[in-house]
Amino acid sequence: MKILVCITHVPDTTSKIQFTDNNTKLDKNGVQFIIGPYDDYALARAVELKAENNGSITVLNVGEAETEPTLRKALAIGADEAVRINAFPKDAHFVAKQIAAFSKDNGYDLILMGRESIDFNGGMVHGMVGELLGMPSISPVMKLEIEGGKGKLSREIEGGKEFIEVDLPFVAGCQEPIAEWKIPNMRGIMSARTKPLTVKDPVEDSAPTAVKSYELPPAKGAVKLVDNVDQLVDLLKNDAKIL
Amino acid sequence: MSILVYIEQDQGKIKSSSLEAVSYAAGLAQLQGVKVNVIGLGSIASDGWDQVGLAGANAIFHLEDKRLDQGVIQAHADAIAQVFDKVGASILVLAKSSLGDAVAARLAIKLDAGLVSNVVGLPDLSNGFVVRRSIFTGKAFAETAISADKKILAVKKNIYPIKTDGEVIKVESLDLTISDENFVAKITGAEKAEGEILLPEADVVVSGGRGLKGPENWGMIEELADSLHAAKGCSKPVSDLGWRPHHEHVGQTGVKVAPTLYIAIAISGAIQHLAGVNASKYIVVINNDPDAPFFKAADYGIVGDAFDVVPKLTQAIKALK
Numbered sequence: 001m002k003i004l005v006c007i008t009h010v011p012d013t014t015s016k017i018q019f020t021d022n023n024t025k026l027d028k029n030g031v032q033f034i035i036g037p038y039d040d041y042a043l044a045r046a047v048e049l050k051a052e053n054n055g056s057i058t059v060l061n062v063g064e065a066e067t068e069p070t071l072r073k074a075l076a077i078g079a080d081e082a083v084r085i086n087a088f089p090k091d092a093h094f095v096a097k098q099i100a101a102f103s104k105d106n107g108y109d110l111i112l113m114g115r116e117s118i119d120f121n122g123g124m125v126h127g128m129v130g131e132l133l134g135m136p137s138i139s140p141v142m143k144l145e146i147e148g149g150k151g152k153l154s155r156e157i158e159g160g161k162e163f164i165e166v167d168l169p170f171v172a173g174c175q176e177p178i179a180e181w182k183i184p185n186m187r188g189i190m191s192a193r194t195k196p197l198t199v200k201d202p203v204e205d206s207a208p209t210a211v212k213s214y215e216l217p218p219a220k221g222a223v224k225l226v227d228n229v230d231q232l233v234d235l236l237k238n239d240a241k242i243l
Numbered sequence: 244m245s246i247l248v249y250i251e252q253d254q255g256k257i258k259s260s261s262l263e264a265v266s267y268a269a270g271l272a273q274l275q276g277v278k279v280n281v282i283g284l285g286s287i288a289s290d291g292w293d294q295v296g297l298a299g300a301n302a303i304f305h306l307e308d309k310r311l312d313q314g315v316i317q318a319h320a321d322a323i324a325q326v327f328d329k330v331g332a333s334i335l336v337l338a339k340s341s342l343g344d345a346v347a348a349r350l351a352i353k354l355d356a357g358l359v360s361n362v363v364g365l366p367d368l369s370n371g372f373v374v375r376r377s378i379f380t381g382k383a384f385a386e387t388a389i390s391a392d393k394k395i396l397a398v399k400k401n402i403y404p405i406k407t408d409g410e411v412i413k414v415e416s417l418d419l420t421i422s423d424e425n426f427v428a429k430i431t432g433a434e435k436a437e438g439e440i441l442l443p444e445a446d447v448v449v450s451g452g453r454g455l456k457g458p459e460n461w462g463m464i465e466e467l468a469d470s471l472h473a474a475k476g477c478s479k480p481v482s483d484l485g486w487r488p489h490h491e492h493v494g495q496t497g498v499k500v501a502p503t504l505y506i507a508i509a510i511s512g513a514i515q516h517l518a519g520v521n522a523s524k525y526i527v528v529i530n531n532d533p534d535a536p537f538f539k540a541a542d543y544g545i546v547g548d549a550f551d552v553v554p555k556l557t558q559a560i561k562a563l564k
């Protein structure tokens with residue numbers, strides 16, 4: 001089974017977000033970058049599926065050279081090879097077209113992604129790739145089993161989940177509890193150094209959307225602490241006017 | 244030129260987030276001097292349509308194909324693409340949801356449209372088409388320009404009020420063919436909490452954390468939630484431990500909520516939890532640790548033992564009604 005896992009290189013969830021250059025760029029000062037948490041679930045499930053079914057895992061990122069340590073980490077977790085499409089990820093459309101162009105002739109049985117990236121939170125790249133490749137796309141996926149060439153999935157819906165059966169190949173956007181995050185061990189870290197990391201040129205494509213500027217939300221005022229529930233109910237009623 | 248709004252139903256009832264999307268579209272239509280068309284798929288209770296008209300629709304279409312009762316992603320995308328062309332739309336508006344996101348992404352390719360998700364305001368049309376969206380899980384905003392002729396906007400919950408001053412209009416039945424190849428992913432079943440208020444849709448959310456010590460203590464959370472017609476939420480460890488179902492888990496890796504009121508009980512307020520609730524209008528925190536980080540993100544707080552405070556709060560709220 002050939003699995004492609006697409007990963008993002010994003011600020012750690014505890015990062016304080018700030019911008020520079022007149023609010024047109026993310027301030028990367030002091031920010032630690034990680035594999036997107038949802039992508040990490042996708043990768044963890046891929047490692048388990050490979051253990052059950054044999055095959056190989058390719059991890060892919062559309063990004064500039066700075067993302068390579070993140071790809072190496074994915075190799076340490078259990079991917080066999082890494083590919084970086086050397087381009088600034090302009091927007092979801094642009095990224096999806098890169099991923100589709102790369103995977104078109106590679107015969108992947110399964111393309112796993114995160115449910116959403118935690119920088120732009122679009123939750124769209126998997127659907128776009130599915131449409132570009134003419135494959136079903138399913139997201140957010142909480143459970144994924146492969147049996148006899150078929151995927152058996154559960155997908156989160158508001159208030160519950162639904163169960164889906166679909167033939168391979170397909171694209172899935174993953175979230176917990178699909179698998180437990182895997183922490184690389186020493187052997188993984190050592191072997192990651194020698195696993196192949198290939199850099200490829202992007203296909204020509206424009207982006208239909210572009211960020212003009214960034215902005216931070218206004219600072220939150222101080223909390224009003226009260227001693228008892230009557231005071232709280234009074235505030236909700238007369239201050240917030242919501243009861 | 245016109246705007247098309249894709250509305251979703253839950254158990255036959257049109258979702259309130261979809262009504263917000265209709266009103267958002269009506270606001271946008273006014274800026275552009277165009278009309279708002281609405282499309283609903285599958286079985287939708289007939290008494291729900293009046294609200295769609297009142298929310299600002301100029302025309303309503305209904306494709307009553309029973310196969311679309313379920314959210315088959317490809318089939319919904321195919322249906323919407325056909326209607327988009329049929330009505331000559333240039334903008335598609337929808338409410339952000341687990342189905343909406345999945346459908347919008349496929350449509351962006353099908354229609355060759357520029358898609359922006361997590362939209363939090365009407366676009367600025369003074370210099371192109373620039374729309375504000377929430378990014379970094381609520382930690383920032385991005386003013387985003389769409390240069391494509393066709394546009395798709397997935398609108399966040401609770402950013403636009405539902406209008407009620409529109410007109411009740413007649414629903415037109417549509418007859419379209421959705422080919423079988425769009426149904427290759429088969430939905431074989433579902434598990435769904437019946438009759439519950441959906442968490443992403445809720446106007447009030449009552450959420451409990453690991454400080455509540457065990458699932459047996461959720462009775463008081465349920466009572467408080469009922470007294471407020473609220474949806475129930477929880478922190479990640481609570482769903483990881485199996486105390487509560489996964490779909491109640493709020494935060495960075497769970498459901499993102501945007502209610503008018505969020506009540507956090509015995510939740511510490513880790514940054515990943517806050518990421519899911521920072522779009523709430525008012526936050527109330529009940530925690531016995533005065534240094535719990537959640538107080539910094541709260542509007543109102545009580546430092547106290549949840550087992551003491553929560554039942555009293557429920558009583559006080561019931562007494563009010």
Ligand SMILES: Cc1cc2nc3c(=O)[nH]c(=O)nc-3n(C[C@H](O)[C@H](O)[C@H](O)COP(=O)(O)OP(=O)(O)OC[C@H]3O[C@@H](n4cnc5c(N)ncnc54)[C@H](O)[C@@H]3O)c2cc1C
Pocket residue numbers: 013037451452453454455477478479480481492493494495496497508509510511512513514515516519529530531532535547548549550
């Ligand atoms: C990548 C990543 C993603 C994550 N995503 C999420 C997410 O989506 N959602 C999420 O919630 N977490 C998430 N987490 C976990 C998060 O970091 C915290 O561990 C978690 O939110 C803590 O849950 P809690 O506040 O319920 O529990 P605790 O941290 O154990 O806090 C319990 C709180 O209850 C209070 N308490 C105890 N007893 C009482 C009492 N009797 N009365 C009143 N108060 C009491 C305590 O003072 C304490 O503040 C994520 C973590 C990572 C690394």
Ligand SMILES: Nc1ncnc2c1ncn2[C@@H]1O[C@H](COP(=O)(O)O)[C@@H](O)[C@H]1O
Pocket residue numbers: 006007008036038039060061062063089092095112113114115116117118120121122123124125126
């Ligand atoms: N630059 C990128 N390179 C590789 N994969 C990506 C990239 N951006 C997004 N993805 C994948 O697409 C998923 C959804 O991203 P998004 O649509 O941005 O929320 C992510 O979880 C990744 O799996």
